[in-house]
Amino acid sequence: MAKNNFKNGSKSSNQNQQANLQKVKGFRDIWGQDYFRQKGAIEKCEDVALYYGFSPLEIPMVEATDIFERGVGEETDIVSKELFSMTTKGGDKISLRPEFTAGVMRAYIENGWASVPQPVMVYNYGPLFRHDKPQKGRYREFKQFNLEMLGTDKAIADAMVIKTSVSMLEEIGIQDVVVEINSIGDKESRKKFIKDLTTYYKKLNNKICANCRERLKTSPLRLLDCKEEQCQQFKKDAPKPMNCLNPESKKHFKEVLEYLEGTGVNYNINHTLVRGLDYYTHTVFEFEKTFSETKENGEVVEKTLSIGGGGRYDYLGKVMGSKKDVPAVGVAIGIDRVLLMPGTENVESKLQKKPKVFFVQIGLEAKLHSLSIVEMLRKARVPMAQSLSKDSLAVQLGMAERLEVPYVLIFGQKEAMDNVVIVRNMSNHSQETIDIDKVVDYIKKLK
Numbered sequence: 156m157a158k159n160n161f162k163n164g165s166k167s168s169n170q171n172q173q174a175n176l177q178k179v180k181g182f183r184d185i186w187g188q189d190y191f192r193q194k195g196a197i198e199k200c201e202d203v204a205l206y207y208g209f210s211p212l213e214i215p216m217v218e219a220t221d222i223f224e225r226g227v228g229e230e231t232d233i234v235s236k237e238l239f240s241m242t243t244k245g246g247d248k249i250s251l252r253p254e255f256t257a258g259v260m261r262a263y264i265e266n267g268w269a270s271v272p273q274p275v276m277v278y279n280y281g282p283l284f285r286h287d288k289p290q291k292g293r294y295r296e297f298k299q300f301n302l303e304m305l306g307t308d309k310a311i312a313d314a315m316v317i318k319t320s321v322s323m324l325e326e327i328g329i330q331d332v333v334v335e336i337n338s339i340g341d342k343e344s345r346k347k348f349i350k351d352l353t354t355y356y357k358k359l360n361n362k363i364c365a366n367c368r369e370r371l372k373t374s375p376l377r378l379l380d381c382k383e384e385q386c387q388q389f390k391k392d393a394p395k396p397m398n399c400l401n402p403e404s405k406k407h408f409k410e411v412l413e414y415l416e417g418t419g420v421n422y423n424i425n426h427t428l429v430r431g432l433d434y435y436t437h438t439v440f441e442f443e444k445t446f447s448e449t450k451e452n453g454e455v456v457e458k459t460l461s462i463g464g465g466g467r468y469d470y471l472g473k474v475m476g477s478k479k480d481v482p483a484v485g486v487a488i489g490i491d492r493v494l495l496m497p498g499t500e501n502v503e504s505k506l507q508k509k510p511k512v513f514f515v516q517i518g519l520e521a522k523l524h525s526l527s528i529v530e531m532l533r534k535a536r537v538p539m540a541q542s543l544s545k546d547s548l549a550v551q552l553g554m555a556e557r558l559e560v561p562y563v564l565i566f567g568q569k570e571a572m573d574n575v576v577i578v579r580n581m582s583n584h585s586q587e588t589i590d591i592d593k594v595v596d597y598i599k600k601l602k
């Protein structure tokens with residue numbers, strides 16, 4: 156038999172002291188307006204993505220850990236420090252997805268999508284998990300809206316992914332979007348750049364921070380991600396990937412920039428942008444935005460965050476077991492971060508409708524019929540509000556006023572017996588009595 160924890164108060168409060176009944180650090184409950192703003196932002200992204208010809212793809216929330224170790228890279232922060240991993244009862248090593256790209260490539264290979272017309276253009280959205288240091292804009296569970304174009308090496312695909320994401324950001328309310336962009340070129344160019352970078356940083360080994368010394372050994376590209384003050388000047392003077400591009404890589408990047416200019420996307424070539432995931436080749440890009448945060452002591456500080464980023468990843472397919480190369484490009488927009496930015500305060504979901512009427516019921520007889528009336532209005536898609544659990548007329552009218560509802564339906568004992576309802580205009584307080592079976596048509600005609 157199940158134990159009743161609530162038999163006596165002292166027992167249940169003792170148990171509360173021992174058990175951790177709080178939400179897990181870095182995770183959030185998202186409700187009310189915050190929920191609808193997230194949903195609205197995703198709806199806007201989805202609308203734009205469908206318009207540009209991307210189709211929806213849902214992939215699992217968990218994958219074999221190998222997918223991320225191989226795909227994203229074992230030395231990346233996302234995999235080496237931030238993966239939520241576990242071993243199943245059957246002994247399989249699995250991880251909560253920290254991003255979509257590796258999972259999408261897994262789906263492309265596993266489902267044989269190389270044999271359908273290329274490119275395969277998909278979008279995904281939903282929660283991702285990274286064991287990051289929680290702070291405003293950095294959560295352990297967060298949401299992305301993600302686009303991938305697989306099976307094309309054309310520069311116009313890079314430009315299209317960027318243009319689509321700029322449009323999504325603008326639809327959500329972000330103005331003046333500038334794309335920070337760079338190219339790390341193909342395998343050959345990237346190899347040359349890493350060699351030049353390593354030679355340069357080896358000479359600075361005793362001047363750079365401990366993290367950079369480690370990166371020099373394991374993932375030299377990440378040296379350019381360093382935020383430590385002591386390393387900034389070295390970063391500035393470091394070799395630039397642009398100077399290591401071979402002619403084909405140069406041509407690809409030049410074309411991407413031409414397409415962006417052609418479509419009016421503002422960009423800024425950022426020579427230190429390399430991105431923190433191993434799979435990138437050629438174009439890499441990021442969208443950055445600044446917002447103000449009020450600290451506990453009242454001080455207002457400005458914070459710049461990356462609200463989205465992506466790039467080309469032409470070799471990931473083979474790394475993940477494809478026999479042929481799968482040239483591809485994609486982007487992910489960070490929904491939680493976008494919604495911290497000015498301009499997005501009033502994002503709404505299509506599900507939200509401002510109520511046109513507030514239904515007020517008074518007395519037992521009216522309450523008995525009230526669910527049927529609410530259902531009649533719902534079926535007729537009349538946006539409405541009500542509080543059926545309340546009894547007092549004054550309380551219900553007060554709620555209608557707070558909601559600024561233009562009309563109130565009053566349904567009392569007498570109205571219930573006569574099969575009518577009173578429709579009150581809240582701006583001039585005029586009212587009319589209408590038969591219940593005519594009330595939907597009557598309300599629909601009201602302005």
Ligand code: HAM
Nearest residue numbers: 254256293294297461462463464465466485486487489
């Ligand atoms: P990413 O730069 O790791 O790229 O993440 C994309 C965006 O997700 C970031 O710009 C940020 O807005 C958001 N984000 C990342 N971590 C957090 C966090 N802890 N809390 C809140 N928001 C966060 C990728 O994930 C690549 N898979 C993008 C891509 C798609 N590349 C090619 N295709």
